[in-house]
Amino acid sequence: MTGDVAIIGAGIVGCSTAYFLAREGVRVTVHDPVGIAAGASGRNNGLVEHPYDAPSAPLFSESVTLLRELLGPAMPAEPVGALLLADGEAGARELARHYARFPELEPEVLAPAEVRAQEPLLADGLWGCRLRTGYPISPREATLAVAERARAAGARFALGEPVGLDALRERAEHVVVAVGASTTDVLAGLVAPGAVRPLWGVIVLIEMADGPRHPIIEGTVTRGLTTGTITDEAPFTLLPSPSWLAVGSTMLEGAEPRGEDWAPRLLAQGARFVPEIGRATVRGTLVCARPKSFDNRPLLGRVPGEERLWLASGHGGRGMSLGTASGRMIAEAVLTGDERGIPADLRTERLLGAPLPQSVTR
Ligand SMILES: Cc1cc2nc3c(=O)[nH]c(=O)nc-3n(C[C@H](O)[C@H](O)[C@H](O)COP(=O)(O)OP(=O)(O)OC[C@H]3O[C@@H](n4cnc5c(N)ncnc54)[C@H](O)[C@@H]3O)c2cc1C
Numbered sequence: 474m475t476g477d478v479a480i481i482g483a484g485i486v487g488c489s490t491a492y493f494l495a496r497e498g499v500r501v502t503v504h505d506p507v508g509i510a511a512g513a514s515g516r517n518n519g520l521v522e523h524p525y526d527a528p529s530a531p532l533f534s535e536s537v538t539l540l541r542e543l544l545g546p547a548m549p550a551e552p553v554g555a556l557l558l559a560d561g562e563a564g565a566r567e568l569a570r571h572y573a574r575f576p577e578l579e580p581e582v583l584a585p586a587e588v589r590a591q592e593p594l595l596a597d598g599l600w601g602c603r604l605r606t607g608y609p610i611s612p613r614e615a616t617l618a619v620a621e622r623a624r625a626a627g628a629r630f631a632l633g634e635p636v637g638l639d640a641l642r643e644r645a646e647h648v649v650v651a652v653g654a655s656t657t658d659v660l661a662g663l664v665a666p667g668a669v670r671p672l673w674g675v676i677v678l679i680e681m682a683d684g685p686r687h688p689i690i691e692g693t694v695t696r697g698l699t700t701g702t703i704t705d706e707a708p709f710t711l712l713p714s715p716s717w718l719a720v721g722s723t724m725l726e727g728a729e730p731r732g733e734d735w736a737p738r739l740l741a742q743g744a745r746f747v748p749e750i751g752r753a754t755v756r757g758t759l760v761c762a763r764p765k766s767f768d769n770r771p772l773l774g775r776v777p778g779e780e781r782l783w784l785a786s787g788h789g790g791r792g793m794s795l796g797t798a799s800g801r802m803i804a805e806a807v808l809t810g811d812e813r814g815i816p817a818d819l820r821t822e823r824l825l826g827a828p829l830p831q832s833v834t835r
Pocket of ligand 1 (some may be wrong): 504721
């Protein structure tokens with residue numbers, strides 16, 4: 474390729490793609506009508522976490538390496554460990570069996586006394602399953618840092634101006650659409666409406682004298698995000714990122730929810746697991762949409778039927794964990810014109826002929 478590349482969307486995926494293209498000397502501009510990290514990448518839990526999905530797992534290990542390179546010491550050297558909670562021993566053993574598919578996670582069942590030894594904040598009687606994953610980062614700062622690396626490599630940013638797909642397609646040789654949950658709006662008529670849908674997350678920001686040492690996650694959550702079988706609209710997580718301590722988060726389809734409507738329910742649910750949450754100072758709520766693809770895996774590659782229009786979206790609840798490697802892969806495919814470096818299970822060609830749901834599986 475010899476011409477310019479226009480990227481639409483300055484989230485973690487768009488900024489990473491820009492970095493890897495600019496590094497190769499490509500003239501690249503990132504367009505975003507709001508700004509860098511204005512979408513989900515600036516308002517999430519900031520946990521770089523295993524995707525618990527075999528085809529996506531290589532994106533995670535590559536992203537861990539890339540984030541170390543891009544963020545330096547802001548990316549922890551070792552995982553802090555994710556603590557999944559269960560009501561009883563059977564539930565904890567079931568979690569450990571389930572995650573044993575990924576030996577690198579080293580799942581370990583913890584009896585209530587061991588759980589309390591790990592996390593004294595937790596209520597009595599909870600069983601746990603600890604997984605060797607979880608690198609807490611500040612999502613907004615991480616996205617800004619990747620954008621800065623892209624800028625230093627020569628990428629331009631056109632921010633705060635309306636962005637039109639047709640105009641960019643006329644101006645640039647290639648266009649990469651990396652607009653997260655807005656994908657099917659931007660690509661209306663080019664991809665089916667069910668290809669990527671918003672799955673709304675409300676998180677409540679709190680302050681407590683002593684935060685947890687691990688990300689604490691209700692055991693059903695990780696599986697729900699991977700399979701799409703979400704059984705609870707407001708399951709419990711308590712995730713410490715370097716920026717904030719967040720209780721959450723909702724998994725809601727449909728219209729954008731209001732943070733204040735969901736905060737009481739999230740806090741009440743949280744206090745069942747961590748009683749101290751009932752006494753914590755509430756600092757506010759954040760609301761944003763996970764870009765959830767029809768089969769819960771990233772969608773990377775050409776928009777079907779288009780030669781010079783590319784899609785990098787569908788990272789659901791794992792964009793911080795997978796998005797930098799996705800950016801590297803899309804950049805390489807755009808540069809070479811060859812999509813074979815993208816694993817088949819993650820390529821956009823699976824949009825062709827897929828029975829796309831009109832609503833997300835629950
Ligand atoms: C509550 C919650 C918690 C999460 N926690 C984690 C976590 O702990 N770990 C993890 O890995 N992931 C997490 N995620 C998922 C993660 O936030 C997303 O997968 C990731 O941020 C998606 O990045 P992106 O670049 O694809 O999209 P975004 O970050 O949403 O960026 C898209 C950009 O496109 C722009 N845009 C939108 N519409 C248009 C348009 N029409 N034209 C032009 N530009 C447009 C927006 O302004 C935005 O800047 C969480 C998500 C939520 C909701």
